[in-house]
Amino acid sequence: MRIVFFGTPDYAAGALEALLEAGHEITAVVTQPDRPKGRSGEPVPSPVKVCAVKHQIPVMQPRRIKRPAAIEELKQYPAEAYVVAAFGQILSQEILDIPPRGCLNIHASLLPRYRGASPIQHAIMDGEKETGITVMQMDAGIDTGDILYKKVIAIEAEDNYETLHDKLTKLGGQTITEALVLLEEGKLIPEKQQDALSCYAPLIDKHMGAIDFTEDAEAIERRIRAMTPWPGTYTGYRGKQLKIWHARPTLATNSFGRAPGEILKVDRDSIQVAAGRGAVVIDELQLEGKKRMKARDFLLGVKMQPGEILGQNGNK
Numbered sequence: 001m002r003i004v005f006f007g008t009p010d011y012a013a014g015a016l017e018a019l020l021e022a023g024h025e026i027t028a029v030v031t032q033p034d035r036p037k038g039r040s041g042e043p044v045p046s047p048v049k050v051c052a053v054k055h056q057i058p059v060m061q062p063r064r065i066k067r068p069a070a071i072e073e074l075k076q077y078p079a080e081a082y083v084v085a086a087f088g089q090i091l092s093q094e095i096l097d098i099p100p101r102g103c104l105n106i107h108a109s110l111l112p113r114y115r116g117a118s119p120i121q122h123a124i125m126d127g128e129k130e131t132g133i134t135v136m137q138m139d140a141g142i143d144t145g146d147i148l149y150k151k152v153i154a155i156e157a158e159d160n161y162e163t164l165h166d167k168l169t170k171l172g173g174q175t176i177t178e179a180l181v182l183l184e185e186g187k188l189i190p191e192k193q194q195d196a197l198s199c200y201a202p203l204i205d206k207h208m209g210a211i212d213f214t215e216d217a218e219a220i221e222r223r224i225r226a227m228t229p230w231p232g233t234y235t236g237y238r239g240k241q242l243k244i245w246h247a248r249p250t251l252a253t254n255s256f257g258r259a260p261g262e263i264l265k266v267d268r269d270s271i272q273v274a275a276g277r278g279a280v281v282i283d284e285l286q287l288e289g290k291k292r293m294k295a296r297d298f299l300l301g302v303k304m305q306p307g308e309i310l311g312q313n314g315n316k
Contacts, residue, residue: 001080002024005026006087006091007029007084007085008047011172012047012085012087013051014169016051017173018174028074029051029059030060033062058077066089081180086108090142096140106135107119108131108172109131109134110131111150112194112198115201116201116203121227125222132152132153146192147192148191149179150175151171160228211244213310221247224247232245235310240288241287241288242287243286250279251279255274261274266304266306269296270282273310285298
């Protein structure tokens with residue numbers, strides 16, 4: 001099938017590679033403009049652009065895809081369908097109406113749950129046991145179009161954003177290639193989304209990584225996994241920011257009556273901290289200006305004491 005592909009990050013690049021491997025003709029790729037990155041501030045191409053250049057596919061990088069000039073350029077590339085994966089701009093109805101088979105979006109949740117920009121992180125934070133990929137027929141709403149095809153995957157107890165993202169990237173490629181086969185065979189049956197079952201997954205920002213120790217230990221542990229590796233979770237310690245990279249929840253009967261954020265126990269390999277209910281056992285962390293390290297190595301240089309309070313004078 002001839003396809004114009006819209007996407008920007010690694011998640012989208014995985015789907016683009018899968019489409020190429022399946023033998024689809026990608027007539028053009030539409031991705032975000034190169035962005036400055038690192039200390040040098042040099043513009044860096046998106047992972048999707050890198051993939052397109054490798055395969056010698058024409059690339060469009062409009063600052064606003066809705067502008068008439070961009071739409072006219074888009075029309076120059078023949079396509080039976082448009083495939084979209086984390087493109088980063090909203091497509092107008094005029095664009096959605098161009099391809100005869102419509103625009104298919106590869107969304108990283110089981111719609112109608114977790115519409116929006118950050119479904120992977122929110123599913124982990126909410127304690128969901130499963131997630132997946134939904135291929136939907138795009139309409140003018142935000143992830144509100146008819147469901148065409150789904151594949152489900154379990155969220156494992158140790159999954160963080162990075163590991164689940166990588167699993168869903170692979171699954172996204174599998175799902176869209178299977179869906180396109182069914183589309184060509186006329187076997188995809190659109191299913192209306194039940195709006196009453198929907199929820200929204202807003203864009204993650206770094207402030208959402210702040211740990212609130214008044215939450216229960218399970219919620220804190222899920223937030224840590226959802227924010228790893230970016231933006232990371234953090235608290236304050238002795239006037240500096242302290243990043244928490246890995247922790248485990250525990251019932252911790254010794255936490256009763258103790259202040260949230262209070263260090264309850266320090267042993268050779270971990271730090272136990274009181275939560276609103278239970279406690280978290282921290283076993284990987286990073287003090288501002290230092291390297292990320294296991295608690296055992298961290299405690300060789302920083303003498304934490306029971307009774308100290310995390311969360312004071314350090315949150316940013």
